[in-house]
Amino acid sequence: MRDLIKDAIVDLKKGDGFIYVTADGSKIDLHDAAKQGISVTPVNPKAQVIKKLEEAGLPLNDTRFLNELNELISLVTGNSAGPKVTKRRTFSDAEKSKIVEEWKKVEAAGKKTKAAFAREIGVGYQTFINWLRG
Known part of the structure; x- marks a missing residue:
């Protein structure tokens, strides 16, 4: 193994x-x-x-299996700090504009969905939609 x-x-x-x-x-x-x-x-x-x-x-x-495996590892190693907390990323207006411009190029090429693009850049789908409306 x-x-x-x-x-x-x-x-x-x-x-x-x-x-x-x-x-x-x-x-x-x-x-x-x-x-x-x-x-x-x-x-x-x-x-x-x-x-x-x-x-x-x-x-x-299998997400359930992975959660159980992670819990087992943390219990065995004594490393039970709990789930990781990630800090939210904030984007400047210039970064948002650049991302929206990049989306327009990707959309014109017809290569990805909005949801896939949002996941790729690490932004929530609804946040990305709000940027497009803004």
Whole structure:
């Protein structure tokens, strides 16, 4: 289990965002594959990690399980400081204007919904809508 978790961390920290696998499912560096003339498939490491951990009995998509696991870890380690409290971020009028301008470009391209864009920039959907109206 420890090796599985270590491998998952390494895969998720990769800089290019993908891991590359050969036809037999082995991981390989993209440059090494190119040198050897081996065909590879890019794989989203997050999806791969979640799949492997679920196969090992750790359902990371199950929020209830994650909450219970976090509670267990905090009780075992004695680190029961409670839930993290994050400070609300405030945006200047100039930042809001820039974000709204960026949204107009994204909207013109038709690439994202307002909700997805708001999540991406770390703002609540209703807050973002209020900025658009303002």
